[in-house]
Structure formats: structure tokens, C-alpha cells
Amino acid sequence: MPVVKAVPCPVCGSLCDDIELTIENGKIVKVKNGCAMCESKFLSHNSEHRILKPLIKRNGKLIEASFEEAAKKAAEILADANYPILYGWSSTNCEATRVGLELAEEIGGVIDNTAVICHGPSILSVQQVGIPSCTLGQIRHRADLVIYWGSNPWSSHPRHIERYTTFSEGRFQRSTWKRYLLKVKASIVRKKIESALRRVFFKKKPSTPRIGGLPPSMLREGRKLVVVDVRKTKSAEIADYFIQVEPCKDYELLQALRALIRDEEIDVDKVAGVPVENLEEVADLMIKCNFGILFFGVGLTMSEGKMRNIDAALSLVRDLNTRTKFAIMPMRGHFNVTGANTVFTWQTGYPYAVDFSLGYPRYNPGETSIMDILLNKESDATLVVASDPAANFPQKAVEHLVKNPLIVIDPHMNVTAQMADVIFPSAFVGIEESGTAYRMDHVPLPLKKVVNPPRDVLSDEEILRKILSEVRKLKEKKLVEVA
């Protein structure tokens, strides 16, 4: 049986590229090295929700159509539109995004990617403050303090810790996996003792929770893992230290830390539910580490304060660099959302929410971003590529989205597709189609085509190219008519 090695996993922003797939009769039958998310994607991408033929809505019903017909129909919708939106792009390859940008420019539309609903605020703050960062290997080799803030990698990026951070083996920093195992063992033993004590003494909680002060594990040599979150997540459980922040108070906590690392005094005793003494210890820990890294997730970007939370986090890490070496990185979700931002930026100068309606790129999230346009009811057509906005946008936005002509390019019959007027089935990028994707730290990796797509199913790139050429034909025709 053929085994394909070094396959990048097209699921999350960790973009692990060491997956081994066993192929049998043109099907993936075994996945090695991947996490559960990865396995399920590779093994079940060919589920029953797969679309196999282009569909066009006629009299309220989706009817099978030829690719030719569907492309013509899509082109008509887009070429006529006054303010169309092209949305998605984070779960496809950079090649498709390149064509998407050309199409957006051709039709004078707005093009936006899913960053707008996850790390858009992070980008806006990077544009104000900058960002001291690095590739993930730097962290593996050097970081002795790893902080996850508003992010639960254990569930959202399952192999992140093992491949790149605390449990990975670097040149100058060792893995703390063993320490973790000991800790787990110890906690099992402790739990056993506790339950024994409970049985003997009929007490509910024999050990009182410790207040303040760092746990002994934080005083040890070697890399340390700190988690900051509003609730005790699985990642928090494996951490050496967990800081529970009051919901919506991240900004205050970050700012307080910023003041503390500048050796400023604080008037209040508690910030965001955390005693200032504890914060002082954390600040000290940050200053004293040799190489620190702060990863932040949507828990920080999408909680109250949004972009300004990130402003504070970026500023904190920047300020820390006067005392030691410190880096910061957003935990990007989709496997190629970074790539979408990257291609947008090199072609237009802007990473998302790019408006071509005046014939050149303009950018102002809050004005030219899809959510704002839909909520203001300004668009009159939408093309969605590899995304499912109808499933995760607010009701009001979805209402406007489906009120106007909607074109969907997706391998699956997702919620958005069910409401669409034209649907193109497409190949799974990273499984049935190659191309480039960018890992969360901007490292480009080549996606692999390991099996063939179903018959007649094309790639996003090919479909978009066809639509683009149909749009151009229509425009030429119009020019001739005018002349």
C-alpha cells in the first residue's frame, strides 16, 4: 500500500507537516501522526454531504447544471452587481486567493477573509503597535516561558504544545513532557489519597486551595507553561500556573502587568480578580525568563475590548524586550488564514476587508468588512469560497446575505450552500488539491494532493478562473454594445 509522508494537515493553523497517509484504492485508509481533528478530516472528507455536480436555483429549487452554465450564471450575477462581496479564503490555497483578488478587482467588489471574525482585531492592533514575533522553531529551541492567553490549544490546536512549545525538544530547551507525566501521576495519587481520606473522615475537601504565591513547579529550572483564561480549560490543567481572569477584564490585567514590568505602583489591590501580589510575581517571572512567548487566541481578540486587548498584549511584549527576549503570536485558527492575509497584502497592501469599488484597493475594517456591509445592507451579491458564514454570522447579517444572489464554492453542502443560488462543488484543498498554505508563524508549506477529487470536481482555483474569464467576456460584450 502506498504511504505518503510529510503531508501538511489542512485543518488548523499549526499546519503540522509530518502526517503520513496510507492510500488504498484511491482512498485514505490510515492516518499517522495526526491528532483527532486531523484524522477525522483525512478519513471522512468524502462524506455524504459532498456535492458532486454544480447546482443552480430555479424556481426556488436547486437543480443540477453543467459547469459551463453555472459559471455563466455566476459571472452574470457578479458582473452586474453594484457592490458584491467575495468572502472566505482561509480554508483554500494561496493560488485560489490570487485569482479571487483578480476577480474582485475585475468586478469592483469587496474581498474579505475570515480573519475578520477571528484575528481581524489582532491585525488592526499590529498596525498600530507592531509585533515582536518569530517562527515556531525559535520557541521550540529557546523559549523557557510559554504563555497561552485566551487560547486552549489542547482542544483547538491539539499538537501545538507537543510540536512547538513546552513538550517539544529544542536545542537549548528540553521538553517538559516527563515533568508533566510525573505531575499527572502525582495528581492521580493525590486524588486517590484524597478520596481515601474522604472515605475515612467524610470530609468533602481535605485540602484547602492555595491562595496567592507561585506553585513550586514554577520555581524549578526548565521551561514553564502558564495559561490565562476565564475558565479552567484542559490546557490550564496541564499548565504549571493558571491565572483565572474575570470575564471581559483581560485589558485591565494586561495593562496592570505592563505597569508592573515598568516597576510602577498600582493603586488597587486586585485587578480582574487577581491579587496584585500575584501579578507582581507573574511580572517578575516574565522579566526573569530568558525567552518568553505569549500566544493569544480568540478568547482575547473577541472578548470585550477586542483590538485594544491585543494592543495591550502587543505593547506588553514589546515593553518586555527592554528587559529580556520576548515574543508574541496569534493562534490562527484555519490552516491557511495566514496565507489569505499574506496574499491579500502583497497584491493590495491590505490584509483583509479590501474594497475595489473605486477601482483601487481601499481598506477600513468597520466600513469595508463583510460584517459591517451585511449589517448595513449595502451589498447586492456574494460569492463564498470555502467558508460557511450562514452558520456562524449573526442572524441579521445572514438575512441580508441570502436576500441577494449568493454563489458558493465548497466541497460540502454546508448551511450557506443550502441557501445559495449557484453552487460549485470543489476539491478538498490539501487532500485532493495541492498549493501553498501559510502556518500561523508565516512559514509557507506545500499542500499535497494525495487522492483524486470525485469525477468532474474542480479546484477552487480552476472554478474561479472560469468565472473570471466569463466575467471578462461579459464585460467585453458590453463594451462592444456601447461602441
Place this chain on the structure above:
Amino acid sequence: MELLIRNGFVYDPINSINGEKMDIAIRDGKFVQKVNEFSARKIDASGMIVMPGGVDIHCHIAGSEVNTGRLLRPEDHFKDFERKTLKTRSGVGRSIPSTFTTGYRYARMGYTTIMNPSMAPLEAKHTHEELNDTPMVDKATYPLLGDWWFVLEYLKDGAIEECARYVAWMMTTTKGYAIKIVNPGGLEAWGSGRNVSCIDDQVPYFGITPREILRGLCKVNKLLNLPHTIHVHTNNLGKPGNYLTALDTMKCVEDLSSEGKPAIHITHCQFCAFKGSNWRSLTSGAEEIAKYVNNHSHVTLDMGQVIFTDTTTMTADGPFQYTLYELTGNKWVNHDVETETSSGIVPFRYRRKSYVNAIQWSIGLELALLIEDPWKIFMTTDHPNGGPFVYYPKIIAWLMSRKAREATVQKINQRARSRSLLPSIDRELSFYEIAIMTRAGQAKALGLVNKGHLSVGADADVAIYNINPETTDPSTKYRTIRKTFRNAAYTIKNGKIAAKNGEILEHVKGATMWLDVQVSDPIKVTEGMKRRFREYWTVEYENYPVTENYLEISHPIAVKADV
């Protein structure tokens, strides 16, 4: 297709043609002896200057760091945009234009070949994807190799040949063109927040000095017979007193040059020609550097001229960028790349009234004017570090006209004015010398055999400027010079008229040139190598190379190595 450029004043320094009136014939993208006078398309260039297309040896136009610079600065480009036309794509400009706009703007100035000087090997695919989207010019890019762990380790062990084989592998793997060295040793140190202080300082953990890295890679460069020399951004860049480091750097490879051929290129030399012990006592070290360069033949330089404007600085020199952040308090990006290099970005405004900036401005021009041989120093701004490339015409005017320099000197910081050497320099460059510094010399230093000249068989890249050298005195008419060089009358790329008087007539795609370095005993991909790979990087060996399909128009240049 045939094209005939008639009656222009031709400046082709590689062929020692200095303003002669002659015709240039082109067929199928190459210069030819002659074409059919009747059927060929004709360009009447009478009263105009004809030069080979411009060559830029050092400009940051593509890749991870450039693109992050773009992302960082919406406020820099939102007022400078280009609309889509029937022929061209839209984009934005100012200090870091989007890719299409970069190509168009170079083409308007008559440039046809540009070199992207800094590429982290791990992110090489990114650079090439952007180069694919940079039209109108042929291009190449230099991988950063001075702090690569493999290099540090092999050189530490004195294993020059082994090192050479790995560098050859890397050049081909990343589709690179030259060995780029930035703050050797300092970038690895920066990975843990440190730096090196001189060329004999030890790199933490690796027990090697910048001198050893420079000499080692210089030898490697020679063993591999690479067309360009090592391309060096010195240690201590941007620090007062660093002209000594620059001199040390040049001296340390003095004995490695053979037959008087260049062995090292010191890039954006202005940034490492600072004399003085602090910012207040800063003066120009251009005289000392020029003196050394005038007496030695193993060095070429480029200016890194400063322009008084708002721009974005970006280099692989992480510690330098951090210092710049501390100086300005502006937004700051740092991006360290595992096992290889680092980089940083800081927006910066060069002010006429700032003493330091005015001195920097002066240094760049002093270098260009005090170094006697124009084949040794080339015109750059280290775009966008010293200023955006669109300001090249301004620099040409300063170089050609004492008056133009005086006009600016009048407006700069007073203390800097009194210390500037410029008022004492009378030299005014000729069109011939400008042609050397902006194309012929650069092409020669790069070893680009088909660029920078108009010989039969060479690539038909031509710039025609609407100025009559017989009737225009650049010395007094410096404004005309500026205007003329801003928009070439014609830019011809691969024998096609790509731009005319500032209008892009055709969206021509350029090729990406790279070195196919052939060694007799290439690196073998053993399981051991793969394991080492996995230990050093976080990507698999198989996913590391830039395969040729990444290059839209691939132009490999075969190089036979001596190992």
C-alpha cells in the same frame, strides 16, 4: 517581433560606448546585429539617451519581511494608489508598494532587473510567490546564510568544502542567487536577545566569530564559482563609529581575492560609514572608506542613500531594528526565523533638520563621489530603508550636479551642513558614469552576463530617456534630470515596449533567475540528514525546498563548482 531604436545617444559602458549616435536592433527579445529596416517597428530616439535597462543590486521588494511591512502601514499607502486600467492591475504605493505597483514603478523609471536582497530560506516560497506577482522586471533573490546553523557549525570545524556543498544545496533549494550575510553572528545571538560587538566577538553557543563566518563564506563563494561575491550587511550597522567595522570587514577578506576580482560587496554602505563615538559626535567616515576602496580592488559597494521622507526600514538585522525602535518609539516588528536568521521593521522619517539624518544623507553622496571608480559603487537607497526607490531620479540629479547638492545642503541641519564634506567636492558625474552606477556596474558585479549592456545576444532590455546630452547641461539643469529619469520615454523589456512616458503599455512578466550550482558530490538525503533536519527546523525535509513549479518563469543559471 523586430524593433529598431534609431539615432539615440547610446551609453553602453560595458562596451565602452559613450554617447555615440547609433541604432540598436532587437529581435525576439535579444539584441541583434540588424533587423529589416522596413518591417521592423521603429522608435525614433533622436535627441534622446539610450541605455541598457536599469539594474538594482539591492532593493527589498518581496517576501515575508517586505510584506509584513506592507501590512504594518495602511497609513503609508492609503493616499498613494494606482487604479486598475485595461492593461494593469491596481495597487498601492508609498514606501512599500504592492507587488504589481512595484513592477510598474520600476518600469516607468527604465529599470528592468532587480535583486531582492534578503530572504529567509525557510520562507523562500513566500518570496518567490511575490516575485511571480512582480511584473515588468527580471528578478533574483539572495538567501540569508550568514547565521544558518549549518554554516556556523561547518565553519567552526573548518569544514569549508562540506560547508560549500551545503551552501550549493541551499542556493538551488531556495532558488537563490547570491550568498547574503547580515550582521554575521549577530542574528543568531539575537535569537536569545543578544548581539555581537565586533568582527572578533564570539557568537554565543557556537564559538565562532563574524570574521570566521565572513572568511569562510567568502571561500565558499569562490569554491562554488558563484557569479556575485558575498553580499554583506556589516556588523554594528547604524551605530556611531561603525566605519571601523566596515573597514575591518573589507580587510578581513583582502587576501581572498584573486586576479584583482571583487571578493566582497558591502551593501548600503552609508549605514556603516559612521564616525564618532555617539550620536552627537557623529561625523562621516566616507573619506576613510573611499580611501580604502580606491586603493583596493576586491570590494564593491552600494550607496544606501538616504532621502528626506517618511519610509519604512526593514532588514534582517533584528538587533539593529530594535535599536531603531528604541530611538524612535515607532511601531516595531521583529521576526526571528529558526536556525537561520531574524528580521525587523520600523517606520522611520528622515528629517532634513535632524543632525544625524542630514549627516547620513551627506555620507551616501560623499561615498559615491569620493570613490573614484564608478564600477565600484552603485546607486541604491536600500529601498525602502534609505527611502523608496522612486526617488532615484533625485539621487541622479545630486550626483550629476553640484548645484543640486548645494540646493539641498542649504536646507539641512546647520551643524550637519558645517560638517558635510559635500561643499568641498566638485565632482559631477557624467551620463556615462550614471549608466555604470545604475546598470552596467551593477550587472557586472552581479555577474549577469546578459544584462546591463547592449551587445548582440544580450537580453533586449532598454531604457530611453528624453534628454539631449549635447544640449542639456545636467550641472545646471538638474530639475530636468530629475524629471527625465522619473519617466523613461520608453522602457523596453525583452524587446517589448513595456512603458512609454510613464504609461504602462504592457503587463510583461519577468523571469526569476536562480543558480543551479553543480557540485561533483552533492548532498545526499540520508535518514540522518532528515533527522537532523527535524531537529533543527519544525518542517519536514520534503516540504522545505522551493520546487521549480513555484517559479512562474524560471530562469536557471548553471554554475559549475570546484567541489
Place this chain on the structure above:
Amino acid sequence: MISLHPQKEFVFPIIAEGINPDVFQDKNRGEIEELEIWEGNKQKKLGELFKVKETGTEPQQEDIAIVIYGDLSRVRRIGAWMKGGEITINGNVGMHLGEEMEGGKITVHGSVGGWAGSMMKGGIIEIHGNASHYLGAAYRGSSQGMNGGRIIVHGNVGYEAGAYMRKGLMKIYGSVGQFAGFRMHNGTIYIQKDCEGRVGACMKNGKIVVAGFLESVLPTFTIESIRKKVKIGEDDVAEGPFYRFLGDLTENGNGKLYVLKEENPHLSTYERLL
């Protein structure tokens, strides 16, 4: 005087930089109707979207006055870069009203969209309704906010009012959202009613006065004193007493944040530090 009336109800964003007294100067009605304006991705003539009327018979005086009637909530960039003259809008108006304006006056009898008076350098904007987010703020990536002039809002304002402000006066008679005066360098912001919080975050200098309720002061501000009254702009005084905080410590800031004592008894705990 020139008056403009929308010809229809607008659906798509209208980019109307041309509606600007400087542009109308020396133009007759016909020429004004020919001005470029964008509706979605289509370039139109101003006359196609607006009925243009000349009222008053006097030959164009020095300062042109433009009066607009109707719902302009999708019309953006009116009065951007204007240097003089006057615009009066009777109705709601869209984003970027008076962006980067340098002089003249804009009066709105209605509410305005985001980025009104963003990066303005001079002149006056008076809004009788509400204003949305980023009032007088900077463009993305820029740290050059409002740099002169005055903005007066009689209603409520969204978040980040006066972000990156450098100079000038902002008077808000209603309440404001979060992050008012974010990273401001100088200038004055007066808020008569409630303030949602995080006011003055990262401010370096300047003055913010909150005369309504403020739930909490950022931990990176320290109490300095209690003041009887505080000066607002050149000719106005707000009566206190006010708690006076200094901050933001994170930026080594010397910004002054005044919070009215009477409305904020929960801040009295700070008094023990005085």
C-alpha cells in the same frame, strides 16, 4: 447658497468627496452637477444622484454654503479635506464626515456615521444627534488623530472617541462608549454624561473630563488630587469637585482624567490614598 436633495433612496455606499465648499467654489449649477461621485462600484455624476438647486440670488460670496436635505446615511466623505465654507445637513449622514478638514463648519441636524472629523486639523463640526465610533480618531495604522478644531456632539457617541487625539476640543453632551481618548497625546475631551470605561487608556497627555458615571478607572491610573473645577477649552469651566487621576502609567503618561465626585461615590475608596 447651494442645496442638494437626494434623487432616490440610496442602497449602495456613496463616496461623495466632491460635496465640499472648496470644490463648489467658482462652479455654477451645471458644473456642480457634473462632479464625480461614486455609487457602489459605478462612477456617476453628482446631478444623477442629487437634485442641485441654487437659492439666493447673490453672486457666490466668499464662503460657500451647502445645505443638504434628506437621508444621507450611506453618503460618505462629505466635506473631507474642506478648508472653508459651510455645510449644513438636515438628516442623518454617513461615515468620514469632514475627515481631515482644515477649516469651515459642518452642522448636522441628525446623526452621523463613524470616523466623523477623523484626523481633522481645524474648523468646527457640530452634531445635534448621535455620532458613531471613532469620532475624530486616526486612520488605521496611523497615530495622527484629531489635530485641531472643535467637535461638538449633543447626543451620544460610540467607542474610541478622540483616539490618538493631538490637539483640539471635543465636547460631548451625551454619553460615550469605551476607550474614549485612547492613546491621546494632547487636547481636551469633555463628556457630560456616562462613560463606558477604559477611558484614557494609554493616554500620554491631554485632558479628559467625565461629568457623568464612570464604572471604574483603569488600574494604570493613580489618583492625584481633588479639584473644585476644571477648565474646558478656552472659555468654559466645569464645576466639580472632580477626582483627578494621572496616567496612563503604562505609557509614562501625564494625562489628566477628571471624574465628577458627585456622580461616582464608588470611587471614594481612592480618597484614602490622598
